[in-house]
Amino acid sequence: MIDVVVVGGGPVGLYLAALLLQSGVSVRVLERRAEPNTHSRAIGIHPPALEALDGIGVAARLVSDGVRIRRGVAIGGGVEVAEMSFDAVSGTYPFVLSVPQSRTEAVLEQRVRGLDCGAIRRGVTVTGIHDDGSAVAVDLLTPAGESRIHASLAVAADGARSTVRQRLGAPAPLKVYPDRYLMGDFADSTEFGPDAALFLEAAGIVESFPLPGGVRRWVARLRGADPDAHTAGSLARMVRERTGIVIDAGTNSMLSSFGVRSRLVKRMIHGRISLIGDAAHEISPIGGQGMNLGWLDASELAPLILGRLARTAREREFGNFESHRLQAAAKAARQSEINMALGRPLPAPLWNVRNRLIAGAAGVPAINSRVAARFTMH
CATH class of the missing domain: 3.30.9.10 (D-Amino Acid Oxidase, subunit A, domain 2)
Known part of the structure; x- marks a missing residue:
């Protein structure tokens, strides 16, 4: 039995996997797509997320690959209405980094494979998930047929249409x-x-x-x-x-x-199964905060996972995590509504x-x- 199954091999799932692998945890990332993403999709990486990504050693590489946006201008009727500088927002990363999501995922995947070449399994569809209180069983459909994988813990980072969230029946008003x-x-x-x-x-x-x-x-x-x-x-x-x-x-x-659309789950922690990223909170892409929120979820969850595996984590710590991250998601949703x-x-x-x-x-x-x-x- 492995330590952690991560459902979803997008930027959030890959980042969490790297965090856990470099701490000595055994991880399997289950990704439905058979091939890596080639779409530019989400492009903005905010300073707090860059600080988190630095923790797995990929921030410098992404910064070298991207464009540093240090300033934004608002224009109306051909006239500059306002200017906003990001120089004072961070001592380390005083900018928003613009880099295609496909490149971000490629860098993260390379980091994960460098830590464990067999950690990522592609072309895998999750058809069921079961928590018996002592372990988690995940049912899979692969090109070779049906199978099951067992882990101490599971984390769903499988996006806005999360299969795991649906299987759990987790309330998430849309x-x-x-x-x-x-x-x-x-x-x-x-x-x-x-x-x-x-x-x-x-x-x-x-x-x-x-x-x-x-x-x-x-x-x-x-x-x-x-x-x-x-x-x-x-x-x-x-x-x-x-x-x-x-x-x-x-x-x-x-x-x-x-x-x-926006969606916010009532709970992110369901026994031995956790929901993070868009699986837990879907917000407007306007403002570019969704992917960054997921990374910050993973950054805060990883130490709790290590504590639970070591049997030192306390339940109130998971409650505090859940409360803090849901508040952050609600704040981001309000900001996106203002932007729209x-x-x-x-x-x-x-x-x-x-x-x-x-x-x-x-x-x-x-x-x-x-x-x-x-x-x-x-």
């Missing part, structure tokens, strides 16, 4: 928002360099973030539910109409449309008022610093 977005990665033709730019336009927000290799991500809030609008050309058109910036649709390397509200379409008079209010608040150093800290999860 909230659906009216907001929809279209995002894509294109060759960078702007002069923003490593800066992030938010265009607060009356027709809806447009967000722009640098990526490595001369690429820039664009995210636009959609108006209506026209399925024909979900193309690289339509995104380029929205960007041009709202910002005046011309991007070449032919350089598109990733395109995705998404709606927004600021980006919704507005009639011209209200749009002018909103932008003037943002400019006034940003001009107060104490408010500007506090907002920068909130945006970077400090």
Whole structure:
């Protein structure tokens, strides 16, 4: 019997596996996908998460691979409304790191395999999970057929549609928002360099973030539910109409449309089974906090796992962990709701008022610093 089964081989599951393996714990990561992720997906790594990733020796490599976003600007009607610097948010990592999720996962997977070449099992579907009070049994479907693996503890990091959460019947009320977005990665033709730019336009927000290799991500809030609008050309058109910036649709390397939901479990600890990351709390991608929340969940859970395996952990420690992490997720959800509200379409008079209010608040150093800290999860 192994020590810990981690269900889900995404960035959160891989990070937890590395933390545990380097502490001498035996781990198996069960991942449904047969091949590694190649999608850029989540790109922002915040300072607290970089500090956590440094604990497994991968932060420096990711920083060398990514773009350091030290400043964000808000623009409305072609005029700079506000500026936000991240220089004071962290002594070690005074920036938000932009790096494709595919690269992040590749670095994490290499670290895990370096610690235990057999720790990751791909092409595995979890069909059941059972906690008898002394161990956990996980039922699997593999290309070779059905099997079962036994472990002292199990952690579900299997995403927003978590199979483990469903198998546990864990209550997790779902909230659906009216907001929809279209995002894509294109060759960078702007002069923003490593800066992030938010265009607060009356027709809806447009967000722009640098990526490595001369690429820039664009995210636009959609108006209506026209399925024909979900193309690289339509995104380029929205960007041009709202910002005046011309991007070449032919350089598109990733395109995705998404709606927004939020979900927060009532409990993260279920006996010998824990839920972390999106399996425990799904929040809006606007603000880029979801993946980072999962890493911080894992960082706080790992010492408790070690304590439970050593029979030194106390139950109240798990209760404190659960309370703290659910509070952090609720705070992030509130921040994402504010971010979405600021980006919704507005009639011209209200749009002018909103932008003037943002400019006034940003001009107060104490408010500007506090907002920068909130945006970077400090």
